[in-house]
Amino acid sequence: MGIPPGPWTYSRQMLCLVALLSGFSLWADATVTIAATTHGAEPSTNGLFTLTRDLTDGRALVVNLTVAGTATAESDYTALAATATFDADSTTATVTVSVLDDTEVEVVETVILTLSTGAGYTVGAADNATVTLSSDDLPVITVAATEAAAAAPPTNGRFPRTRKGPGG
Numbered sequence: 001m002g003i004p005p006g007p008w009t010y011s012r013q014m015l016c017l018v019a020l021l022s023g024f025s026l027w028a029d030a031t032v033t034i035a036a037t038t039h040g041a042e043p044s045t046n047g048l049f050t051l052t053r054d055l056t057d058g059r060a061l062v063v064n065l066t067v068a069g070t071a072t073a074e075s076d077y078t079a080l081a082a083t084a085t086f087d088a089d090s091t092t093a094t095v096t097v098s099v100l101d102d103t104e105v106e107v108v109e110t111v112i113l114t115l116s117t118g119a120g121y122t123v124g125a126a127d128n129a130t131v132t133l134s135s136d137d138l139p140v141i142t143v144a145a146t147e148a149a150a151a152a153p154p155t156n157g158r159f160p161r162t163r164k165g166p167g168g
Contacts, residue, residue, distance in 0.1 A: 028055060029055075029120055029121050029122050030053035030054055030055040030056070030057075030061060030120070030121045030122070031053065031054045031055075031121070031122045031123075031124045032051055032052070032053045032061075032063055032115055032121045032122070032123060032124055033051070033052050033115075033124035033125070033126035033127070034049055034050070034051050034052075034113060034114075034115055034126060034127065034128065034129045035049070035050050035052070035126060035129050036048075036049055036129040036130055036131045037049065037050045037094075038131070039131055039132045039133070039134070040077070040097050040099040040111075040131060040132070040133040040134070041099065041133065041134040041135075041136065042099055042101045042102070042133075042134065042135050042136040042137070043099075043101035043136055044099065044101065045099060046096050046097055046098050046099055047077070047096070047097030047099065047111060047131035047132075047133060048094055048095070048096055048097065048131070049094065049095040049097070049113050049129055049131060050092055050093075050094050051063060051084055051086070051092065051093045051094070051095070051115070052091060052092050053086055053091055053092075053093075053121065054091070054124075056086075056088070056089045056090065056091060058088055058089055059088055059120075060085055060086060060087055060088050061085070061086040061120055061121060062083050062084075062085050062086075062118070062120075063083060063084050063085070063086070063093070063115060063116075063118060063121060064082065064083055064115070064116035064117065064118040065080070065081070065082055065083060065084055065095070065113055065114065065115065065116060066082075066113075066114045066116055067080050067082075067111065067112070067113060067114075068112040068114065069109065069110035069111040069112040069130065070109045070110045071109035071110060071111050071133050072109075074100075075100065075102070076099070076100060076102070076106075076109055076133055077097050077098055077099055077100055077111060077133060078097075078098040078100065080095060080097065080111075080113070081095075095113060097111050097131050097133070099133055101136070102135075102137070103137055104135065104137060105135060105137045105138065105139050105140075106135040106137070107135075108132050108133065108134050108135075109132070109133045109135075110130050110131070110132055110133070111130070111131045111133065112128055112129070112130045113128065113129055113131075114127060114128040115127045115128065
């Protein structure tokens with residue numbers, strides 16, 4: 001369809017109405033990207049993702065997300081929502097990874113947030129980011145004598161070591 005030919009003039013409102021009724025969008029879709037801006041650590045340093053859109057049109061924008069990584073929701077961090085919302089006229093939105101402190105000795109774990117397609121936006125080249133979560137719990141090393149009656153040779157003492165934690 002389109003604007004019919006003729007010698008008349010059209011107001012901006014009339015052109016917008018014709019465009020809407022014809023199925024045209026008056027707004028370009030924003031391109032959304034994501035970055036890891038803060039890494040998390042036990043006991044209380046939360047991780048942070050920052051989402052950025054290149055255009056604003058006075059409306060809020062809801063963006064779809066998927067979560068992956070080696071960290072476990074509700075064990076290592078509070079579960080994340082499947083969406084993030086840009087406030088009207090804001091070019092950034094944030095997603096906080098709330099760290100849960102535990103007593104487990106763990107290696108550094110990851111939370112990976114990926115932008116998924118949705119209405120009103122295009123996923124940019126930076127479509128995923130990784131926040132790392134560090135543990136504050138240290139490995140436990142135990143040393144115990146297995147030869148209680150150690151003396152000068154020929155009875156040598158032995159001290160086996162055990163380690164509990166990553167790499168042990």
